[in-house]
Amino acid sequence: NAGVTQTPKFQVLKTGQSMTLQCAQDMNHEYMSWYRQDPGMGLRLIHYSVGAGITDQGEVPNGYNVSRSTTEDFPLRLLSAAPSQTSVYFCASSFRDRAIGAQETQYFGPGTRLLVL
């Protein structure tokens, strides 16, 4: 299993450009999330999904869109990049199954470093 994969690893954008950060998992996890890492702020949740076709906003959703057409993929779209979106973005997947002691442990991808000029 590859686990959670993210592409690209690095990206430089100009203000106003749009792009999509890709995230895929091969563990058949129901839940997927996007976080951003900023100094002194830990991890902040952008959007999350509890299954194909179901998404919801997290703590900092403005400027980002998501969709979940398959269980495996959860892309994050930046509609019009701004310097404030310079960050490291982590995608994570998990599932909940009390019967087997699965309590939504997050499996994180390697991250995408984004610089917006």
Added chain:
Amino acid sequence: ILNVEQSPQSLHVQEGDSTNFTCSFPSSNFYALHWYRWETAKSPEALFVMTLNGDEKKKGRISATLNTKEGYSYLYIKGSQPEDSATYLCAFLFRSTLGRLYFGRGTQLTVWP
């Protein structure tokens, strides 16, 4: 927005010292409390998942306790080593909300040789 509080924000200790951090969370509608270890330039990795009041978990020199009635968890590191240097995150899950974790801002630990 729910607050999960971690203290201290940062900690500097000498090799061999023992240390502990605190995570505070809501005491109602509790489902689980996670601890993650996050090394610089890497991705967070799960240390412990705790679900029952009074839970104690241990992995090597690192252990954690859970008090769901008063809403706190402690993470202990015995005999800190330089390789323990990392940010330690806790995350809270509500029973009624699937798929959404509430992370604290973390405690950044630096262990000096």
